[in-house]
Amino acid sequence: MPRLWYSRYLASARFRCRPLSLPDQPLTRVDLLLRRTVNTAASTHEFIPLQSEEGGKETTRGERWLGIDRGNRNTCAIELGSEAILESVTSTHSDSHCAVLTSSITEARTSAIAEPNSNVALFDLAFPGSQPKFQTATLLPALRAAIALNCDVQPISRFDRKHYFYQDQPAGYQITQYYEPFARNGFVELYDYDGIAPEDGKKVRVDIKQVQLEQDTAKSHEHPPSTHFLDFNRVSHPLIEIITMPQIHSPATAAACVRKIQAILQATSAVTTGMELGGLRADVNVSVKRRDAPPAAGEYHGVRGLGQRTEIKNLSSFKAVEDAIIAERNRQIAVLESGGIVEVETRGWTIGSTETRKLRSKEGEVDYRYMPDPDLSPLFIDGELVSALRDSLPVLPAQLLTMLVGSPYGLTLEDAKPLIELDDGARLEYYQDVVALLQALQSSEEGQKGLGRLAANWVLHELGALLTKADVAWHADLVPAQTLAELIDKLIHKKITSPVAKQVLAMVFEGDQRPIQQLLEEDNLLLRPLSKDEYIMLANSLIQENARMVAQIREKKQVGKIGWFVGQMMRQGEKGRVEAQRAEEVLRELILGAQ
Ligand SMILES: Nc1ncnc2c1ncn2[C@@H]1O[C@H](COP(=O)(O)OP(=O)(O)OP(=O)(O)O)[C@@H](O)[C@H]1O
Numbered sequence: 001m002p003r004l005w006y007s008r009y010l011a012s013a014r015f016r017c018r019p020l021s022l023p024d025q026p027l028t029r030v031d032l033l034l035r036r037t038v039n040t041a042a043s044t045h046e047f048i049p050l051q052s053e054e055g056g057k058e059t060t061r062g063e064r065w066l067g068i069d070r071g072n073r074n075t076c077a078i079e080l081g082s083e084a085i086l087e088s089v090t091s092t093h094s095d096s097h098c099a100v101l102t103s104s105i106t107e108a109r110t111s112a113i114a115e116p117n118s119n120v121a122l123f124d125l126a127f128p129g130s131q132p133k134f135q136t137a138t139l140l141p142a143l144r145a146a147i148a149l150n151c152d153v154q155p156i157s158r159f160d161r162k163h164y165f166y167q168d169q170p171a172g173y174q175i176t177q178y179y180e181p182f183a184r185n186g187f188v189e190l191y192d193y194d195g196i197a198p199e200d201g202k203k204v205r206v207d208i209k210q211v212q213l214e215q216d217t218a219k220s221h222e223h224p225p226s227t228h229f230l231d232f233n234r235v236s237h238p239l240i241e242i243i244t245m246p247q248i249h250s251p252a253t254a255a256a257c258v259r260k261i262q263a264i265l266q267a268t269s270a271v272t273t274g275m276e277l278g279g280l281r282a283d284v285n286v287s288v289k290r291r292d293a294p295p296a297a298g299e300y301h302g303v304r305g306l307g308q309r310t311e312i313k314n315l316s317s318f319k320a321v322e323d324a325i326i327a328e329r330n331r332q333i334a335v336l337e338s339g340g341i342v343e344v345e346t347r348g349w350t351i352g353s354t355e356t357r358k359l360r361s362k363e364g365e366v367d368y369r370y371m372p373d374p375d376l377s378p379l380f381i382d383g384e385l386v387s388a389l390r391d392s393l394p395v396l397p398a399q400l401l402t403m404l405v406g407s408p409y410g411l412t413l414e415d416a417k418p419l420i421e422l423d424d425g426a427r428l429e430y431y432q433d434v435v436a437l438l439q440a441l442q443s444s445e446e447g448q449k450g451l452g453r454l455a456a457n458w459v460l461h462e463l464g465a466l467l468t469k470a471d472v473a474w475h476a477d478l479v480p481a482q483t484l485a486e487l488i489d490k491l492i493h494k495k496i497t498s499p500v501a502k503q504v505l506a507m508v509f510e511g512d513q514r515p516i517q518q519l520l521e522e523d524n525l526l527l528r529p530l531s532k533d534e535y536i537m538l539a540n541s542l543i544q545e546n547a548r549m550v551a552q553i554r555e556k557k558q559v560g561k562i563g564w565f566v567g568q569m570m571r572q573g574e575k576g577r578v579e580a581q582r583a584e585e586v587l588r589e590l591i592l593g594a595q
């Protein structure tokens with residue numbers, strides 16, 4: 001039965017600042033405040049470059065970027081993380097129904113491996129007398145993210161308290177930015193190649209209502225049926241939360257949106273890890289309504305006619321985002337079709353599950369009793385700082401894609417995308433090195449053609465296959481870019497055959513450190529070309545042995561089968577001496593009479 005559904009997602013990105021360990025000696029309140037300030041050395045030197053020094057390539061860049069010494073936990077308190085939230089509307093076409101979903105994304109966990117409750121400050125546990133202190137340095141990555149998400153950075157923003165009673169927040173309130181967030185009115189553009197749903201066409205724009213700074217909460221470990229363990233390490237880590245408008249109409253597009261936001265956050269060094277490592281969490285809001293029904297009463301900041309939403313908290317993978325939305329959409333449809341109503345609820349999702357599960361109900365609208373936080377002063381953000389950050393923003397994934405499909409690289413989208421996404425940008429950097437080295441090795445302009453694609457094939461596919469087979473993580477030193485460039489160059493100039501090039505690549509990958517020329521000479525791998533007569537002899541014996549296939553090629557024009565003959569010639573000929581192209585030329589001549 002065809003259906004039309006709307007859905008929305010809320011996504012948020014958060015930065016977290018790791019709190020200090022509880023010291024062995026009890027702290028006075030003054031001590032505590034000092035310890036919660038930015039590392040004294042860091043604040044004295046004010047070493048806060050606007051950009052990651054190495055172009056944002058390292059996973060630990062947040063720490064370096066902030067000029068913080070992680071080794072000394074007693075004096076250094078800042079670590080980056082992020083939480084992102086999206087919102088959107090999903091639709092599948094229907095004559096009978098509409099569905100609306102919403103979601104929120106999020107969070108970065110650089111200290112995910114820390115022992116539970118090993119990094120907790122008194123303020124995190126709401127001890128009387130403890131106070132928060134804003135870590136100025138955390139603002140820069142937040143600003144870069146907001147700028148990259150096309151937001152208007154607000155000259156003045158303020159902190160508020162959001163009150164609620166739950167075990168993950170001992171203070172009974174969370175510090176957030178509700179009335180005056182630091183960034184508003186952004187957007188992210190998603191294209192078909194980003195993996196949006198086919199029904200969304202070539203491009204979708206998802207508006208971002210606001211980006212806000214928040215304090216993170218404790219992590220709950222559920223032990224059903226009734227036990228929850230709490231890890232307070234995460235409390236007070238700064239987060240950014242990205243709240244999107246309800247404009248996504250399909251689960252696949254929601255997942256694509258989260259993926260794209262993650263790529264943008266990573267490109268701007270606004271998160272230290274991706275969703276797979278907890279660098280981003282998503283809360284997804286989902287609602288549905290009948291397509292043939294009058295507009296529903298729900299409204300969200302100017303978007304009217306929305307159905308009742310539920311919220312699925314803490315999704316931690318792109319697949320989970322997509323699957324949870326599908327499951328929740330189907331659940332809500334079933335509820336409505338059986339004459340029920342969708343309750344206001346917070347729901348959960350377990351990986352591998354097919355159903356969302358109720359966590360708690362939000363009867364009526366929750367009253368968070370927002371009020372200005374009296375402990376933190378307003379943030380004044382200078383326009384010049386924003387301009388400087390905008391001017392020094394690294395190249396974003398969409399721009400990289402345009403660069404790679406254009407000249408001189410000329411890649412397909414299928415090759416360009418993984419190059420950008422793999423190994424946190426390191427694979428792309430390596431690829432560019434290989435291409436530059438290859439270009440330098442070519443003496444003619446003609447020789448420059450097709451280098452981009454050829455290099456991509458070796459960097460992605462040949463090298464990729466070796467990495468997979470050996471089950472090792474990428475490292476540029478496994479096969480130095482110079483070595484790979486020389487190898488490809490030998491292939492281009494027909495000094496070796498393709499199978500030999502693959503064999504040598506594997507040898508280098510496994511640790512052979514001889515220079516390429518030496519290796520080829522010592523192992524007798526340089527191509528000693530066959531004469532045309534030798535090719536003809538090889539081809540003729542195959543043609544005689546396989547008369548039926550030859551007839552099929554000639555009579556039924558099954559020319560694709562020539563490829564099989566080429567393969568046989570390479571196998572039967574002396575190793576490393578048969579060139580595929582020459583073999584095919586001779587075969588075509590003999591079988592089809594072509595030149
Ligand atoms: N009827 C609806 N259907 C789907 N999505 C909705 C609907 N109404 C609001 N939303 C989405 O829900 C999100 C609301 O998030 P917001 O952070 O503003 O509040 P909240 O979810 O109530 O807060 P919290 O998650 O802290 O309880 C937005 O992303 C918005 O687009």
Ligand SMILES: [Mg+2]
Pocket residue numbers: 010104283311
């Ligand atoms: Mg929410």
